[in-house]
Amino acid sequence: MADDFSPSTLIFAATLLASLSGTPMLLCRLLPPSRAQLLSTVLMLSASITGLSGALLALISGKTEHFQLPLSLPFGSGEVGVDPITAWFLLPVFLITGSAALYGRAYWNADKFPETVCKITFFFGLMSGFMSAVTLARDGITFLFFWEIMALAAYFLVATEDKKPEVNSAATLYMITTHIGTLALFALFPLLALAAGSWLFPDAGSLDATSTLATSLFFVSLFGFGMKAGIMPLHIWLPSAHANAPSHISAVMSGVMLKVGVYGIVRTLSFFHGFPLWWGIILLLAGAVSALAAVLFAIAQHDLKRLLAYHSIENIGIIFMGLGVALIGCSTSSPAIVMLGTAGALLHILNHATFKALLFMGAGSVVHATGTRRIDLMGGAARFLPYTALFFGVGAVAICGLPPLNGFVSELMIYIGLFRGIQGSGVAAAADALAIPALALVGGLAVACFVKVYGIVFLGTARSEEHTAHHEAGWQMLLPMGLLAAICFIIGSAPALLGDMLQRASSEVFPSALESGIRLVSLVPLPTLSFVAAALMLMIILLALWYRRTTLKSSRSDSVTWGCGYRRPTARMQYTASSFAEILTGLFAFLLKPEISKPDIAKGMFPPSADFHNHAPEVVLELIYTPLLERLYQRFLPIRRLQNGILQQYVLYILITLVLLFMSDYL
Amino acid sequence: MTNSIIHIFLAILMPPLLIGVIGKTKALFAGRTGAPFLQPYYDIIRLLHKGSVFSSTTTWIFRAGPIVALASTSIAALLIPFGAHPSPISFQGDMILYAYLFALGRFFTMAAALDTGSSFEGMGSAREAAYSCLAEPTLFFALITLSRLSGSYSLSPMLINISFGIWLNAGAALLMLVGGMFIVLLAENCRIPFDDPNTHLELTMIHEVMVLDHSGPALGIIHYAASLKLFVLGAFFVHIALPYATGNPYLDWGLFIISMLELAVVIGVVESVMARLRLIRVPQLLVAATILAAFSTLLVIR
Numbered sequence: 001m002a003d004d005f006s007p008s009t010l011i012f013a014a015t016l017l018a019s020l021s022g023t024p025m026l027l028c029r030l031l032p033p034s035r036a037q038l039l040s041t042v043l044m045l046s047a048s049i050t051g052l053s054g055a056l057l058a059l060i061s062g063k064t065e066h067f068q069l070p071l072s073l074p075f076g077s078g079e080v081g082v083d084p085i086t087a088w089f090l091l092p093v094f095l096i097t098g099s100a101a102l103y104g105r106a107y108w109n110a111d112k113f114p115e116t117v118c119k120i121t122f123f124f125g126l127m128s129g130f131m132s133a134v135t136l137a138r139d140g141i142t143f144l145f146f147w148e149i150m151a152l153a154a155y156f157l158v159a160t161e162d163k164k165p166e167v168n169s170a171a172t173l174y175m176i177t178t179h180i181g182t183l184a185l186f187a188l189f190p191l192l193a194l195a196a197g198s199w200l201f202p203d204a205g206s207l208d209a210t211s212t213l214a215t216s217l218f219f220v221s222l223f224g225f226g227m228k229a230g231i232m233p234l235h236i237w238l239p240s241a242h243a244n245a246p247s248h249i250s251a252v253m254s255g256v257m258l259k260v261g262v263y264g265i266v267r268t269l270s271f272f273h274g275f276p277l278w279w280g281i282i283l284l285l286a287g288a289v290s291a292l293a294a295v296l297f298a299i300a301q302h303d304l305k306r307l308l309a310y311h312s313i314e315n316i317g318i319i320f321m322g323l324g325v326a327l328i329g330c331s332t333s334s335p336a337i338v339m340l341g342t343a344g345a346l347l348h349i350l351n352h353a354t355f356k357a358l359l360f361m362g363a364g365s366v367v368h369a370t371g372t373r374r375i376d377l378m379g380g381a382a383r384f385l386p387y388t389a390l391f392f393g394v395g396a397v398a399i400c401g402l403p404p405l406n407g408f409v410s411e412l413m414i415y416i417g418l419f420r421g422i423q424g425s426g427v428a429a430a431a432d433a434l435a436i437p438a439l440a441l442v443g444g445l446a447v448a449c450f451v452k453v454y455g456i457v458f459l460g461t462a463r464s465e466e467h468t469a470h471h472e473a474g475w476q477m478l479l480p481m482g483l484l485a486a487i488c489f490i491i492g493s494a495p496a497l498l499g500d501m502l503q504r505a506s507s508e509v510f511p512s513a514l515e516s517g518i519r520l521v522s523l524v525p526l527p528t529l530s531f532v533a534a535a536l537m538l539m540i541i542l543l544a545l546w547y548r549r550t551t552l553k554s555s556r557s558d559s560v561t562w563g564c565g566y567r568r569p570t571a572r573m574q575y576t577a578s579s580f581a582e583i584l585t586g587l588f589a590f591l592l593k594p595e596i597s598k599p600d601i602a603k604g605m606f607p608p609s610a611d612f613h614n615h616a617p618e619v620v621l622e623l624i625y626t627p628l629l630e631r632l633y634q635r636f637l638p639i640r641r642l643q644n645g646i647l648q649q650y651v652l653y654i655l656i657t658l659v660l661l662f663m664s665d666y667l
Numbered sequence: 668m669t670n671s672i673i674h675i676f677l678a679i680l681m682p683p684l685l686i687g688v689i690g691k692t693k694a695l696f697a698g699r700t701g702a703p704f705l706q707p708y709y710d711i712i713r714l715l716h717k718g719s720v721f722s723s724t725t726t727w728i729f730r731a732g733p734i735v736a737l738a739s740t741s742i743a744a745l746l747i748p749f750g751a752h753p754s755p756i757s758f759q760g761d762m763i764l765y766a767y768l769f770a771l772g773r774f775f776t777m778a779a780a781l782d783t784g785s786s787f788e789g790m791g792s793a794r795e796a797a798y799s800c801l802a803e804p805t806l807f808f809a810l811i812t813l814s815r816l817s818g819s820y821s822l823s824p825m826l827i828n829i830s831f832g833i834w835l836n837a838g839a840a841l842l843m844l845v846g847g848m849f850i851v852l853l854a855e856n857c858r859i860p861f862d863d864p865n866t867h868l869e870l871t872m873i874h875e876v877m878v879l880d881h882s883g884p885a886l887g888i889i890h891y892a893a894s895l896k897l898f899v900l901g902a903f904f905v906h907i908a909l910p911y912a913t914g915n916p917y918l919d920w921g922l923f924i925i926s927m928l929e930l931a932v933v934i935g936v937v938e939s940v941m942a943r944l945r946l947i948r949v950p951q952l953l954v955a956a957t958i959l960a961a962f963s964t965l966l967v968i969r
Contacts, residue, residue, distance in 0.1 A: 389726075419814050420820070448799075451778055455778050560723060
């Protein structure tokens with residue numbers, strides 16, 4: 001290997017390879033679609049492996065590199081680069097897109113979906129490549145270019161089945177919101193250029209966070225990137241888009257694309273120093289509200305993928321809480337808290353990508369087998385999908401943040417950061433003290449929600465003949481799930497493996513606050529966690545072996561479930577997802593506003609057949625935004641005459657605007 | 668080392684005794700002689716030798732439920748200090764692990780209940796899910812108060828720190844914590860007024876209804892794990908409510924055992940003089956516990 005070899009080469013090659021991985025699909029004349037899909041998958045897998053090794057090498061070496069792009073734009077030349085923050089975000093990007101590509105070959109096979117396979121494979125490659133490219137950009141204009149290509153490719157992916165009206169409306173909603181977000185970014189980068197004096201990104205920690213310009217930068221980036229990340233109340237596009245996209249697309253969007261939004265915020269924060277306390281408190285509050293509200297909405301859902309989408313919002317909330325903890329640490333100048341908050345948030349980004357992609361793939365496998373997304377129609381899937389059930393179970397335990405899986409480690413870091421925060425005084429300590437029980441409640445509710453999902457979908461008996469699962473997914477779908485489940489397990493039981501990389505990436509985000517060189521390992525006992533995880537697993541295995549021996553020795557018989565005196569329990573007597581969630585949705589009805597139609601069964605001597613129905617609306621969208629926008633629309637109706645669909649007039653508008661702009665120079 | 672061995676020894680052997688003491692207390696209140704103190708041990712050993720009946724709808728999750736519950740509770744037992752003695756395993760942030768291990772056990776117990784496909788067990792599972800997450804914030808408010816009072820991030824220093832001196836300084840906060848944590852202790856262990864382990868009507872139960880279909884060794888494990896959970900959560904509570912320490916290691920072990928037995932008697936008295944609450948009232952009481960604990964946090968952080 002040459003001396004001047006740099007991991008950036010691998011990363012750039014992987015980015016290019018991923019973006020182009022869909023091109024074989026365009027050569028339909030030369031290649032049969034199934035061949036072309038195979039070639040695309042191979043390209044995407046090699047991009048993924050190259051990119052992952054590049055990102056890992058970059059994290060291990062900790063080098064920062066910059067490269068000029070030979071562009072002749074009026075804004076100056078573009079720049080791309082690789083540093084530990086970028087490399088850390090590239091880990092989920094390449095891990096998840098590679099897994100999803102393999103999964104997608106079986107899930108969206110060219111033989112079964114000949115009409116849409118070209119579109120989905122092409123845009124999948126484009127989105128994957130440009131998600132990576134966004135994290136590489138080092139100036140505002142290049143960033144916006146890459147960002148738009150990523151966002152638009154995602155639109156076409158959501159709209160894969162655009163013949164269905166609900167898919168179409170989900171995709172349109174996504175398009176509208178993503179462009180509102182982009183609009184904010186159009187404001188962000190000129191403001192940043194104003195603050196930094198150039199379109200290139202300023203050095204880390206070089207801008208003063210107390211200025212008015214910095215305040216506006218903070219809010220604009222929170223709005224623009226928060227829209228993409230799906231923080232409440234900007235999350236409205238997310239549930240329907242994730243539910244209606246094909247499952248491996250939902251896996252990538254939820255696992256990775258939301259994180260690109262978080263990347264934007266992390267990158268913006270890294271430009272500043274001297275944070276005022278309220279920045280941290282706003283992030284902590286936004287995170288806690290998102291996490292709590294989203295997990296409550298998730299509990300009330302009946303659609304498997306919609307439910308998972310709400311959990312993405314919850315986890316983005318937890319990531320924001322971590323960043324908030326770090327910022328509070330910066331303003332109270334305690335490096336330990338900064339390190340814990342940042343490392344917790346960064347690790348949770350990788351963890352959430354892993355288990356959420358795993359869960360969406362598992363959901364896809366169930367939807368594939370049962371033909372429905374409605375949880376209440378499923379049941380007993382574990383019997384026919386044993387591997388999917390196992391992997392989904394790992395994902396479910398991991399997303400609840402339970403030991404010994406990966407979600408626990410990142411939440412533990414954020415918790416310890418908060419616990420260190422309460423030793424301080426004033427508003428910072430109070431905010432930290434309130435965030436701890438909020439995070440605990442989120443954890444408890446997540447357990448309730450995933451017991452519901454796992455129990456209703458996989459356990460018990462099938463609730464409808466028509467939607468009984470019959471066939472397990474093929475190896476191309478199971479292998480990525482198994483890989484992600486193994487990663488959940490490895491990060492959970494040996495977090496020390498990532499310790500140094502996390503340290504490097506975190507120090508890059510807040511270099512001025514962390515220059516004292518505080519070690520992450522001295523704050524979180526990562527090796528002890530491995531020991532405890534091993535003890536727990538050993539205990540479980542020993543007990544299981546002992547139990548197996550005891551039951552084999554003594555008599556055993558099989559019978560039906562005890563039905564309280566009824567001879568044969570039927571599948572319809574089982575608890576459903578709605579009945580499981582009833583207590584909690586009842587307690588939080590003031591927020592969830594569930595619509596329940598409950599017929600009066602006990603009326604009359606011969607009650608007729610009755611029908612129970614409940615539905616949890618997307619409260620923010622349906623009860624706040626839509627009525628508000630409707631009123632705005634009515635109010636501004638006269639102005640709409642300007643938009644008349646005649647192209648010539650639009651060109652005239654441009655001319656008039658230009659003339660006015662030129663004139664303004666002389667005024 | 669000796670202390671660690673005594674710790675593990677106590678954690679393994681003593682839990683069912685608490686159930687025996689509670690039963691005896693209730694019997695005395697009712698004017699009966701009651702079962703011997705060691706009855707829970709006999710019951711568990713008898714169950715371990717029995718055969719099993721499995722419902723044909725169940726999968727491996729049903730068998731994993733009791734095992735994971737016992738394994739996670741026993742790891743939690745290693746994290747909590749008993750009396751004045753530090754726990755065998757102690758590290759920064761172990762209080763979070765302590766709380767989350769119970770959640771892990773609960774996850775599998777509830778999933779195992781849903782695995783039977785019975786409406787009753789689904790009902791128990793739904794109730795457990797709802798009520799346990801309402802109990803979660805109380806425990807964490809208590810941890811915040813304790814962490815702030817001791818300035819540490821680990822259960823052993825946090826709990827051993829509490830002494831009569833601290834009670835004199837922060838008595839109001841600790842008193843509210845005692846109230847809140849006692850409610851949570853009863854709720855988490857499914858005691859009256861939240862749940863009645865002895866009732867024979869499935870419609871009213873929480874924990875017992877989740878394990879209707881478990882039999883033989885699995886039921887034995889469940890009973891043992893439940894008593895261990897009472898023991899481990901009780902040890903946490905005893906630290907706050909009865910912070911005696913003499914300085915002599917052996918006397919301290921004796922004191923710990925006596926305080927745990929006192930706790931069992933108190934639970935027995937509560938169970939004898941109270942009736943089970945209506946299920947609608949359960950969330951209200953749990954929220955009241957959270958508010959008590961929140962007040963105690965407020966008092967120490969202000």
